Amino acid sequence: MDKIYIDDNLIQIDLKTNKKEEVIKSLAQKMLEKNIVKNSYLDAVLKREEDYPTALKTNNINFAIPHTDPEHVKKPALAVALLNNEVNFTSMENYEEEIGVKLVFLMAITEPKKQVKTLKKLIELMQNPKITNKILAVKSKEQLAEILQENL
Amino acid sequence: MKKKKKILVACGSGIATSTIIMDKLKNGLKKRGVEIELEQCKISEAENYIEDLKLDAVVLNGTVNSEYSVPAFSGLSFLTGVGEDKLLDEIEKEIKK
Numbered sequence: 001m002d003k004i005y006i007d008d009n010l011i012q013i014d015l016k017t018n019k020k021e022e023v024i025k026s027l028a029q030k031m032l033e034k035n036i037v038k039n040s041y042l043d044a045v046l047k048r049e050e051d052y053p054t055a056l057k058t059n060n061i062n063f064a065i066p067h068t069d070p071e072h073v074k075k076p077a078l079a080v081a082l083l084n085n086e087v088n089f090t091s092m093e094n095y096e097e098e099i100g101v102k103l104v105f106l107m108a109i110t111e112p113k114k115q116v117k118t119l120k121k122l123i124e125l126m127q128n129p130k131i132t133n134k135i136l137a138v139k140s141k142e143q144l145a146e147i148l149q150e151n152l
Numbered sequence: 153m154k155k156k157k158k159i160l161v162a163c164g165s166g167i168a169t170s171t172i173i174m175d176k177l178k179n180g181l182k183k184r185g186v187e188i189e190l191e192q193c194k195i196s197e198a199e200n201y202i203e204d205l206k207l208d209a210v211v212l213n214g215t216v217n218s219e220y221s222v223p224a225f226s227g228l229s230f231l232t233g234v235g236e237d238k239l240l241d242e243i244e245k246e247i248k249k
Contacts, residue, residue, distance in 0.1 A: 052164025112171040127233040
C-alpha cells in the first residue's frame with residue numbers, strides 16, 4: 001500500500017498540554033482506534049523520540065515528526081496535532097536543544113521507499129508559508145484534513 | 153569509466169528521514185551530473201556499514217559523530233530546505249576528491 005492515509009479522525013486541533021508525550025499519546029490513540037497501528041506502537045514511538053528526537057526548525061515554521069519502525073504499523077497514515085500553545089520537542093539536529101512546536105505529524109510508515117513522495121511533500125509543505133499559515137489558521141479538523149489531502 | 157561513489161545515509165530508525173535525505177541527495181547530485189550509489193541504515197548500525205561496504209561518505213540526519221573513518225555530513229538541510237545547495241556543494245566536492 002502506497003497511499004498514506006489521512007482523515008479528520010486522525011487530526012486533533014484542541015489539545016491542551018505542555019508535554020510532548022501527551023501529544024504523541026493522544027495521536028497514537030487515534031491511530032490505534034482506526035486500526036492503523038499495533039498496541040506496541042506508542043511505546044516504540046516514545047522510546048525512539050527519546051533516543052532520536054524529531055523536531056525540525058525551518059526558516060518558516062517549527063514542527064516535529066515522531067515515528068518508529070514499520071513492524072509496529074499496520075497501514076501507512078499520518079496523524080496531526082495543531083497545538084494551542086507551543087510544546088517543546090527535542091531538536092533532531094542538536095539533542096541539547098528544545099524546540100517549541102505548534103504542529104506535530106505522527107507518522108505510521110510501512111514501506112519507506114513507496115511512501116517517500118508523501119514524506120518529501122510534507123517536508124516541502126512545511127517550507128511553504130502560504131500552506132503553513134493556512135494550516136495554523138484552520139478552525140476545524142475537517143479543514144486541516146482537507147488542506148493536507150489536497151497538497152500531499 | 154570511474155567507479156560510482158557509495159554514500160551511506162543514516163537516521164534514527166533508518167526509514168523516514170533517511171529516505172527523504174537519500175531522495176534529495178540522489179536527485180540533487182544527478183542534476184549536477186554526478187551518479188552515486190546509496191545505502192541506508194540506522195545510525196546505530198552506521199559504523200558496521202561503513203566498514204563492511206567500503207563506503208566513501210556518510211550523511212546523517214542528526215548530530216554528526218566525527219569518529220567515523222569516512223567524511224560525515226549532516227543531512228539536515230535536505231529536511232529544512234535551509235542551505236541545501238551548499239550541502240550538495242560540500243558533498244560533491246568530497247566525492248570528487
